[in-house]
Amino acid sequence: MEVCGTHTTVIAKSGIKNLLTNYLELRSGPGCPVCVTDQSDIDRIIELARMPNTIIASFGDMVRVPGTYSSLELERARGAHVKIFYSPHEAVTFAGKYSDMKIIFLGVGFETTAPAIALSIAEAEQQRIKNYSVLSVHKLVPPVMKALLNDPELHIDGFILPGHVCTITGRKAFDFIASKYNIPAVIAGFEPADILQAIYLLLQQMVDEKAETINGYTRLVHEDGNIKAKEIIGKYFEPIDAYWRGFGLIPESGLKLKTVYSDYDADERFPVKVPESLPPEGCSCGEVLRGKLTPGECPLFASICTPSEPVGPCMVSTEGACAAYYNYSD
Amino acid sequence: MDFKKTKDVILLAHGDGGLLTHQLLKKYFLPHFNNKLLEPLTDAAFFPVKPGQIAITTDSFVVDPIFFPGGDIGRLSVCGTINDLAVSGAKPLYLTASFIIEEGLQVAVLEQIIVSMAETCREAGVAIIAGDTKVVGRGQADKIYITTTGVGYVLPEANLGYNRIEPGDFIIVNGPVGNHGLSILLERESFNFDTKVLSDCAPLHTITEKLLRQFKGIKFMRDLTRGGLATNAKEIALASGKDIWLNEACIPVEENVKGVTEILGLDPLYLANEGKFLAIVSEKEADDMLIYLKKGLFLHESCIIGNIKDGKGNVYLKTGLGGTRRLNMLTGTPLPRIC
DSSP states (O other): OBOOHHHHHHHHHHTHHHHSTTTOOOOBOSOOHHHHBOHHHHHHHHHHHTSTTEEEEEOGGGGGOOOSSOOHHHHHHTTOEEEEOSSHHHHHHHHHHOTTSEEEEEEOSSTTTHHHHHHHHHHHHHTTOOSEEEEEOOBOHHHHHHHHHTOTTOOOSOEEEEHHHHHHHOGGGGHHHHHTTOOOEEEEOSSHHHHHHHHHHHHHHHHTTOOOEEESOTTTOOSSOOHHHHHHHHHHEEEEEEEETTTEEEEEEEEEEOGGGGGGBHHHHOOOOOOOOOOOTTOOHHHHHTTSSOGGGSTTBTTTBOSSSOSSHHHHSTTOHHHHHHHHOO | OOOOOOOOBOOGGGGSSSHHHHHHIIIIIHHHHOOTTTTTOOSSOOOOOOSSOEEEEEEEEOOSSSEETTEEHHHHHHHHHHHHHHTTTEEEEEEEEEEEEETTOBHHHHHHHHHHHHHHHHHHTOEEEEEEEEEEOTTSSSSEEEEEEEEEEEOTTOOOOGGGOOTTOEEEESSOOSHHHHHHHHHHHTOOOSSOOOOOOOOOHHHHHHHHHHOTTEEEEEEOOTTHHHHHHHHHHHHHTOEEEEEGGGSOOOHHHHHHHHHHTOOGGGSOOSSOEEEEEOHHHHHHHHHIIIIISOOTTOEEEEEEESSSSOEEEEOTTSOEEEEOOOOSOOOOOOO
16 A cells, blocks of 8 residues: 555656556555545635635645535635745745735645745744734644554555655654554555566565565665654644544644644634534545545445545545546546 | 936826726837737727637736746746647747736836847747736736736647547657746745756747658647646646556656756756747657757757557556656646755
8 A cells, every 4th residue: 555645646757556456455545634634624714715805725635625605716716815836935024025915825735835834934934924824723643654554454564664765754753653553564665667676676575474564765766765754843833632634533643733833823812603514415535645545436436426526525635546546547 | 205207117097998008008018019000009909710620718917926037927937828729739920928017016027027038029020919918906916917918829730639649659758857846936935055946938839840841750738837737747647547657767857856856856847938949749740859859959968758558547657766656647736845
């Protein structure tokens, strides 16, 4: 199983998936940060977008994700301000220029995006920009790996681990997969050859009846990861129990801004009333994210749910498993 | 307060049909677009026709930013419409141009766009023979929108249509794909990449005319604008009911485009082009046509990128690894990845 949306896309796009189809099955896990964002968080974001004098600053993929009653794309068409940024630093600069507007940056992502978001708060602090805040729905990968490994119904023989996340966390953070659960794991880069190498190393371990967490992406990943990035995350954020789509509540699997930074915490500053969240009817995104179903096994896949009219987030996001299956299937 | 009488920005009054409108035409549009058919400034332009078929097409241009590496909205508004005629097998003759201008646009900016349109028309050998100008209030449009309509003669040699596409035909492109869409995106979002990606914005009709006169085996052509190569291939496959097989290793993409799209998680096959066409040609003539493109027309990066097979309207891409994947139409705006 791969647990990184970029891996999912490369596997589908390069044709690895169908080349190996007679030999092994590649399952996609909870690798896309947009997809694992809980429905209640999507609904909260939509309520924030409806506040007057507010600009929702977001990475692109969030815009089309359907909440219970609306999406940012719909809200934008109805007059809400939604602006796509490619880095939180740009959003801070933007906030400095438009001091009469509330700029709320959607902190969506795993360990990889958290440092940049933390630095944007540092920047806003430094420049005394008061109208910038972050809604943190960040998620952490090791806790969700534990949730997958503790699932008695799921029998994954090996894990392809996310190269970008591991550049931050380091190899050691995923040691427990092999040492505690006795399942082989390999950290992989993002070239097709990187992924094939990871698959080869996993198979080799299975043949040798061994289980290790191997670093197959040594050009960027180190044992202890990026110490500086981890320090920055630790300075601004603290772990919090978080809801994941498909998994429910996972202990200490999210990141919340520390109390001392509550002025920059959109959750604290703008407590909005969120309607009761309901998952999209008939949508199996939750099961797909948990590796229980492949996208093709969802009854809505490619019939009712397509990239142009997505029902669930896995079909919206460019990194979503359903979108990858839809766009790149043979 | 500056009480100078210079009108350095466009006012609503420039669009009311009165004196200012007249001055705008006389001072900025007519000197650059100057030609015999436009000169009378009557409600309609007249031109003689000869026997045969006439092709007509129209297109609106709302690009942001209006100036980008390799072109601008003016050049684009001429090339875009000319190229629609070119790939339809027509020789473009005349254009009309309609401008919707936002109040407050710098007159110097407008003039720069007009000059660019005039230069592109001269390069392409077409004339703008009718037009219109409207001004809307500040905030009601984004700087300037241009609509151009083009008419041209259908070349007697051209015999193009979905119905002519057959299994065994080859698919040729005239150069690397993805440049225009990426150049716009990089200019719009200021990513601070060291590399400059230039738009490929250029008129194609002289190339297509030469090809059509020389190769009777050209069955179909399409300019690869919005949605890029992949989306246009899918449209052709659906309309013809045949399958299109593309070979990833043969599709030309510039190195810097490859690098930047990889970093941003974009696919060059889905990015717009403004100077690229896809031609479907009989197996018999494909090699000769490729040699002619490369040696005769100096389009050295032209490639045979795939072929047509019997099927149900699918597009397949043979990947560099030897796998196969299906290509579908673009959905939504291509956006860089999140992590």
